[in-house]
Amino acid sequence: MSRVRVLVGTKKGAFVCTADGKRKDWRIEGPHFGGWEIYHVKGSPVDPDRIFASQTSGWFGQIIQRSDDGGKTWTPPGSSPDELKSPEGWPQGESNKFVYEGVAGTHRWYDGTPHPWEFKRVWHLEPSLREPDTVFAGVEDAALFKSMDGGKTWSELFGLRQHTTGKDWQPGAGGMCLHTILIDPSRMDRMWVAISAAGCFRTDDGGKTWKTANKGLTSNFMPNPEAEVGHCVHRIALHPSRPSTLFMQKHWDVMRSDDAGDSWREVSGNLPSDFGFPIDVHAHEPETVYVVPIKSDSEHYVPDGKLRVYRSRQGGDEWEALTDGLPQQNCFANVLRDAMAVDSLDDCGIYFGTTGGQVYVSPDGGDHWRAIGEHFPSVLSVEVQTLR
């Protein structure tokens, strides 16, 4: 029977939640890495027992963790007892070494002055769709790194940061983070990344060169609202069967592209607010999209005290509130950009976690919701693996 494994990253550790295909009774294991911020946990589509985690701390910096047994045990890549005993001697301890290629240079600081690029943390880990040893990391300050040895060592795909606009990138309130990495399943050399607050970028050659993909975005906080870069893109998503169609939750505005990001149009439609962080697509319906609107850029909680997921079955413009099983009074939580996921069971499951520590599942595409757990630490990320 099919099972699901939900990977929850929180401000105080990681949790692994498992259930059978009914997604009703959950077993929760954790916290792993208790006390550390776990920005993202994601499994390899090639080898589901291989899971990568970004463990980070203001005191001790960045750690990369890897499990090869479905989240039961974890080690920083290159430091397992077997590897420590290898004839080559001690491992180099470089699984957390994220060093910018060449001269790091500067980007634009909040006040407009040049500011040196400084690595702070890994926001997002994106395992390859084909190679279990290959994984990409999106980091703050914004850059894209790649490992081809299971996370033991990392090298920067520096073509992105060396884009002609790189010196003009500027951090958003949460820092200048590369938080979204999408791989085109039909064309592996094509990828998209999103950076707050620079915008969306696309490569068609495996990360060597990049082009901006922000045409059609309007950000009224900028001197030129339609500038090539400077847009605070919060999240982008695609359906694997139609990778040229992208959906975006921007700082304000929900957007859609049907030409692989060459141009965008707004599809916010009747949403109560078009500000939010996550966006995702139903596993079997490429035109069914989910967002969680919050009140505003300065009020990061859901409107009217009601936790509502909004679903569009038309690829945007027309949205319906999904509320059954979600708190409809006195809720003031937010859902962060990486804290929503979908499984691929026949009846698609939708998952999300809140800053208030609740993790919810809908086993029927959003019609009904129930809590997997309601008292986690503040949730930073949610991913789900469908295990067959």
Next chain:
Amino acid sequence: MVRVVLPHHLRSLAQVGQEVSLQVAGPVSVASVIGALEATYPVLKGTIREHGTLKRRAFLRFFACGEDVSLEPADNPLPDSIANGNEPLLVIGAIAGG
């Protein structure tokens, strides 16, 4: 042997107890002690001082014989009582956050 006391999270990461003992080659300084610590426990690389620059991470401090030596040059010799193992070098995380 030089003794080093680590904060809780680094003990968990290196899978060691509160204190570790290290053989330090050459003059005993913060730089040589942390270098020996990282060589013995590579997982600690980047957690006390940054990769590449070897700069101390901002929220960590080094204490020797009750004195904060964090701001002194990292190659300065540490007191004899640290070098001969009578006193441990303390690596301390700032009390901050929640």
